[in-house]
Amino acid sequence: MSGQDRQLPGLMEGFIAIVRRDLLLAWKRPGDVLNPLFFFAMVASLFPLAAAPSPEQLMLNGPGVVWVAALLATLLSLNSLFLSDFEDGSLDQIILSPQPLPLLGLGKAAAHWLLSGLPLVLVSPLIAVSYRMPADIVGVMMLTLALGTVSLSLLGAIGAALTVGLNRGNALLSLLIMPLAMPVLIFGARTVSLAATGDPYAAGIYFLAAYCMLALTLAPFATAAALKISNE
Amino acid sequence: MWSFLHKLASPPHFYGISARMIPWFYAAGLLAVAYGSVAGLFYAPADEEMNDGFRIIYVHVPAAFISMSAYMVMAIGAGIGLIWRMKLAHAVAAGAAPLGAWFTFLALITGSIWGRPMWGTWWEWGDPRLTSELLLLFLYFGYMALRAAIDDTAKADKASAVLAWSVPSISRSSTFRSSGGPRCTRDRPCSSQEGRRCIRTCCTRCWQ
Numbered sequence: 559m560s561g562q563d564r565q566l567p568g569l570m571e572g573f574i575a576i577v578r579r580d581l582l583l584a585w586k587r588p589g590d591v592l593n594p595l596f597f598f599a600m601v602a603s604l605f606p607l608a609a610a611p612s613p614e615q616l617m618l619n620g621p622g623v624v625w626v627a628a629l630l631a632t633l634l635s636l637n638s639l640f641l642s643d644f645e646d647g648s649l650d651q652i653i654l655s656p657q658p659l660p661l662l663g664l665g666k667a668a669a670h671w672l673l674s675g676l677p678l679v680l681v682s683p684l685i686a687v688s689y690r691m692p693a694d695i696v697g698v699m700m701l702t703l704a705l706g707t708v709s710l711s712l713l714g715a716i717g718a719a720l721t722v723g724l725n726r727g728n729a730l731l732s733l734l735i736m737p738l739a740m741p742v743l744i745f746g747a748r749t750v751s752l753a754a755t756g757d758p759y760a761a762g763i764y765f766l767a768a769y770c771m772l773a774l775t776l777a778p779f780a781t782a783a784a785l786k787i788s789n790e
Numbered sequence: 791m792w793s794f795l796h797k798l799a800s801p802p803h804f805y806g807i808s809a810r811m812i813p814w815f816y817a818a819g820l821l822a823v824a825y826g827s828v829a830g831l832f833y834a835p836a837d838e839e840m841n842d843g844f845r846i847i848y849v850h851v852p853a854a855f856i857s858m859s860a861y862m863v864m865a866i867g868a869g870i871g872l873i874w875r876m877k878l879a880h881a882v883a884a885g886a887a888p889l890g891a892w893f894t895f896l897a898l899i900t901g902s903i904w905g906r907p908m909w910g911t912w913w914e915w916g917d918p919r920l921t922s923e924l925l926l927l928f929l930y931f932g933y934m935a936l937r938a939a940i941d942d943t944a945k946a947d948k949a950s951a952v953l954a955w956s957v958p959s960i961s962r963s964s965t966f967r968s969s970g971g972p973r974c975t976r977d978r979p980c981s982s983q984e985g986r987r988c989i990r991t992c993c994t995r996c997w998q
Binding site for chain 1 (some may be wrong): 953
């Protein structure tokens with residue numbers, strides 16, 4: 559074989575290449591990135607309109623509503639994680655490539671977080687202000703959202719990989735991911751409300767960080783296994 | 791001995807043997823249920839605090855017990871199937887899922903019926919045991935929905951096994967919710983105290 563004459567790209571290069579490719583694809587079609595963001599803002603603004611709460615209730619419910627909206631927006635954007643690659647056949651090339659598949663799955667999840675999680679984190683202060691959250695807990699909320707959305711992107715990649723070839727993947731993905739995402743939701747929202755009432759909240763941050771690390775180390779392997787199964 | 795066990799693991803032999811054994815299992819199960827119902831409803835003495843209200847324990851606790859152990863059976867079966875490629879192990883996993891879902895549902899319903907007179911509420915969102923049972927129910931639903939969505943059985947086996955194993959032990963993770971300051975009142979006592987009393991009642995009843 560031509561192993562000697564042709565130098566394979568290194569692990570880092572493969573990772574960067576797949577992240578750059580996904581970012582470029584999103585740049586060409588900005589709607590895919592913006593729609594979940596609009597959805598996030600819309601869901602968050604529906605609650606006060608539907609429930610007509612008093613300012614105190616608004617502040618109390620704010621963390622929960624922001625977190626539910628973030629979870630739903632992430633689920634919405636997860637459907638398309640592997641879909642276009644599956645349809646145009648580049649998923650086969652990704653699986654066949656000499657780079658380890660877990661690494662490439664991690665790259666896909668990283669690109670997904672940069673395109674969906676990070677914008678959510680950056681937009682969330684606007685929602686927080688409209689919910690009259692005190693300024694000093696906005697930072698806590700952004701930190702929990704940042705840690706939580708990383709976990710959601712990684713866990714969601716498993717679900718997206720399992721459902722990629724299926725017709726009914728849309729609702730199924732939410733059903734698969736929801737139980738996995740529930741601890742993130744509970745801890746994320748709870749940490750922010752604890753911070754809002756002035757209670758110690760560090761334990762929640764630690765848990766979210768630990769969950770994030772666990773997802774970071776284990777989820778890429780599950781994603782790779784799922785991609786191979788659903789693409790055989 | 792070993793060859794008999796190996797034969798048992800191959801689907802044609804297994805289906806033959808299991809078809810002959812199912813009526814006997816039905817009979818044994820019916821007998822056990824009949825004995826349990828009569829003994830639990832009539833022979834067991836009434837609880838000093840809850841009177842006859844505690845008797846639902848004989849349905850509720852076994853249901854909750856099986857709801858969790860069925861997931862173990864499912865995960866172990868799926869793992870064996872994934873590693874050693876045994877079709878029968880995948881069949882065990884697939885069979886454990888509806889069983890687990892039913893018993894989770896039963897545990898939730900009986901717990902709710904029990905909670906109404908004892909806690910004064912059908913459902914308590916702050917209680918981690920209730921929340922984790924509900925999550926377990928969703929897990930079973932997701933597992934079964936994934937199996938149902940994939941037409942190719944071999945592929946469904948492997949995909950659902952990956953799903954069963956990518957779910958870490960999340961059952962205790964919502965415990966954190968109860969740390970949000972005092973929630974217990976005299977009208978609605980701490981559910982953990984209630985839980986301890988429930989377990990104490992359960993243990994003393996079962997060994998009497």
